[in-house]
Amino acid sequence: MASEKGDIAAEGSPFKKQKGLEEGLEVGGDAAGAAAAVDDDSDDGSWDEFEYKKDSDEGSSDGYEFKDDEDRKNYKAYTRQFDESDGFDVTTFPSFGFYGKVLPLDLDHPRDYRLPGCIKALELAINQHNQQENADLELVKILKSNTCCCTIYRTTFLARSKSNIEDVRTYQSEMFYNHVSGDNNSFIFREKKGN
16 A cells, blocks of 8 residues: 555555654655664664564564574674675674675685686786786785675785785775676775774
């Protein structure tokens, strides 16, 4: 049942819990930014996230049904780690899958089908950085990589300048690379924070 303000503000909409939508604000622009997060009843009271709750499932968040409290805690730890590190330093993973979930690449397993894409994406990111910054970085070692959809690689690695091989530093790169089309785009290339 739709209202004059659109389906999103309709009675029974799971998004109605967002502040402002019950008054029928338009979605997008400033109205979307004005929507407030709902407290998720975390232990420390500092973790807020938007609660998407189905009428039949008061224990779900972002539309996911958790089998137990441990699953919910793992999801919260995952989202916190992801947000704090831009997806580079995630060590806790929920047991259920969802679109956009990052997964660690197993660097110790040379037959991991994602490894060639990670290596190529990193090669492209380093080359692009070298061209843009007039630098001469070369890869020393991949430390870890989290992948998403086999096309986004968030990789932490050691690199050094070819002109100063003793100065090895830790870098992070987020790169889109499609191994079928060759399309690529570097989103993040930086020296790791706290390095």
